[in-house]
Amino acid sequence: xxxxxxxxxxxxxxxxxxxxxxxxxxxxxxxxxxxxxxxxxxxxxxxxxxxxxxxxxxxxxxxxxxxxxxxxxxxxxxxxxxxxxxxxxxxxxxxxxxxxxxxxxxxxxxxxxxxxxxxxxxxxxxxxxxxxxxxxxxxxxxxxxxxxxxxxxxxxxxxxxxxxxxxxxxxxxxxxxxxxxxxxxxxxxxxxxxxxxxxxx
Amino acid sequence: xxxxxxxxxxxxxxxxxxxxxxxxxxxxxxxxxxxxxxxxxxxxxxxxxxxxxxxxxxxxxxxxxxxxxxxxxxxxxxxxxxxxxxxxxxxxxxxxxxxxxxxxxxxxxxxxxxxxxxxxxxxxxxxxxxxxxxxxxxxxxxxxxxxxxxxxxxxxxxxxxxxxxxxxxxxxxxxxxxxxxxxxxxxxxxxxxxxxxxxxxxxxxxxxxxxxxxxxxxxxxxxxxxxxxxxxxxxxxxxxxxxxxxxxxxxxxxxxxxxxxxxxxxxxxxxxxxxxxxxxxxxxxxxxxxxxxxxxxx
Numbered sequence: 048x049x050x051x052x053x054x055x056x057x058x059x060x061x062x063x064x065x066x067x068x069x070x071x072x073x074x075x076x077x078x079x080x081x082x083x084x085x086x087x088x089x090x091x092x093x094x095x096x097x098x099x100x101x102x103x104x105x106x107x108x109x110x111x112x113x114x115x116x117x118x119x120x121x122x123x124x125x126x127x128x129x130x131x132x133x134x135x136x137x138x139x140x141x142x143x144x145x146x147x148x149x150x151x152x153x154x155x156x157x158x159x160x161x162x163x164x165x166x167x168x169x170x171x172x173x174x175x176x177x178x179x180x181x182x183x184x185x186x187x188x189x190x191x192x193x194x195x196x197x198x199x200x201x202x203x204x205x206x207x208x209x210x211x212x213x214x215x216x217x218x219x220x221x222x223x224x225x226x227x228x229x230x231x232x233x234x235x236x237x238x239x240x241x242x243x244x245x246x247x248x
Numbered sequence: 249x250x251x252x253x254x255x256x257x258x259x260x261x262x263x264x265x266x267x268x269x270x271x272x273x274x275x276x277x278x279x280x281x282x283x284x285x286x287x288x289x290x291x292x293x294x295x296x297x298x299x300x301x302x303x304x305x306x307x308x309x310x311x312x313x314x315x316x317x318x319x320x321x322x323x324x325x326x327x328x329x330x331x332x333x334x335x336x337x338x339x340x341x342x343x344x345x346x347x348x349x350x351x352x353x354x355x356x357x358x359x360x361x362x363x364x365x366x367x368x369x370x371x372x373x374x375x376x377x378x379x380x381x382x383x384x385x386x387x388x389x390x391x392x393x394x395x396x397x398x399x400x401x402x403x404x405x406x407x408x409x410x411x412x413x414x415x416x417x418x419x420x421x422x423x424x425x426x427x428x429x430x431x432x433x434x435x436x437x438x439x440x441x442x443x444x445x446x447x448x449x450x451x452x453x454x455x456x457x458x459x460x461x462x463x464x465x466x467x468x469x470x471x472x473x474x475x476x477x478x479x480x481x482x483x484x485x486x487x488x489x490x491x492x493x494x495x496x497x498x499x500x501x502x503x504x505x506x507x508x509x510x511x512x513x514x515x516x517x518x519x520x521x522x523x524x525x526x527x528x529x530x531x532x533x534x535x536x537x538x539x540x541x542x543x544x545x546x
Contacts, residue, residue, distance in 0.1 A: 071493075073495055094505075101529060102521065102525050
């Protein structure tokens with residue numbers, strides 16, 4: 048496992064601070080559930096950044112990483128659905144989030160790895176498509192200012208980070224582990240910055 | 249001229265080396281953390297006396313008093329320190345600083361610290377003195393070598409800076425100040441027990457009773473998890489009491505959840521790495537909570 052460098056730590060510290068900023072500031076006028084959904088997503092990012100600063104990349108060895116990392120796109124997409132879609136969608140998507148998370152959790156320990164990966168890909172895929180696609184649709188409809196597209200950028204970066212991590216965990220990386228871990232702190236930093244810009248809109 | 253210059257350089261070198269040794273004896277990270285709780289307690293009071301002069305005096309007096317008590321502890325525990333690999337290079341067991349010299353240093357720091365505190369406010373001075381008394385006399389001299397439960401008294405001493413800071417800002421002791429002190433008191437087991445789990449053999453070698461040696465790792469893990477939960481609850485009450493904004497409260501709740509998750513993980517899957525994470529995160533949690541309290545009332 049690559050040793051964490053001071054530069055990695057700085058990138059992770061800024062990521063953590065941006066995540067903390069997003070939690071504290073919230074988004075004005077949002078329902079409580081949306082605020083908490085965003086806060087949980089950025090909270091996981093904050094705690095993960097702190098743990099990597101403390102322990103280095105060794106924390107990524109844990110089998111829980113995939114499960115905890117799934118909270119970020121699920122929770123973020125839930126916040127976006129509640130913020131932007133009609134109320135009929137809220138409960139349905141909340142149910143999807145809860146069932147999706149439980150499915151990821153249970154399949155990690157109870158079924159063969161291949162089936163667990165399929166469940167993970169489906170749940171992540173739906174949440175990821177929402178995070179990337181919804182801002183584009185809202186901007187095209189003129190509902191949101193173009194700066195909201197940064198949410199899509201953040202979503203795409205989550206996807207890239209998630210893919211790299213998933214490949215790393217399965218032992219079949221498209222890049223070497225060294226390169227993935229060099230990129231990861233910067234992907235997380237850019238992702239947080241994109242969400243600060245997007246949610247600021 | 250050259251002789252004078254060389255002599256001056258030599259004196260300066262000796263002085264710098266001495267100051268570096270004294271600095272080591274103040275355990276700056278631990279002192280800094282306790283100092284931050286005192287500053288947060290003071291700033292949480294939002295009183296009209298929040299001038300930079302008072303803040304500076306609070307910082308100076310607390311730093312001196314905490315450093316003084318730390319030096320006294322090192323004097324008393326020098327035999328234990330000499331037996332543990334982690335501490336045997338400290339200035340006293342390594343013989344770089346003599347006992348009499350350390351006693352003078354501890355006395356000077358403590359007297360100036362407590363005197364300054366009493367001059368600022370008698371109540372504040374009394375609480376600062378109580379902190380030093382509980383830490384040096386009750387915890388270190390009386391109980392540390394007799395029972396693992398001594399950490400409760402260490403915890404009470406650790407909670408005093410927060411209570412003192414709040415009392416100085418408010419002019420009285422209130423339930424929020426007590427909650428602050430309680431949060432630190434409940435956090436101390438997480439801090440000390442993770443430490444004693446990590447250096448279990450060293451403590452055993454030195455003959456210091458600890459929770460892992462008296463009750464085993466599993467029970468210690470459960471107590472750490474419970475004390476983390478209790479810390480988070482006490483901190484949330486304190487934050488609610490001073491009325492920090494909802495955004496900062498959310499962040500505090502999320503950090504508390506991180507602390508709980510780590511405490512539970514270290515209980516379920518105890519390991520050296522997990523234990524070290526919890527130890528570091530618990531310190532970070534306390535520092536962040538205090539920072540949030542300050543930012544939340546600004």
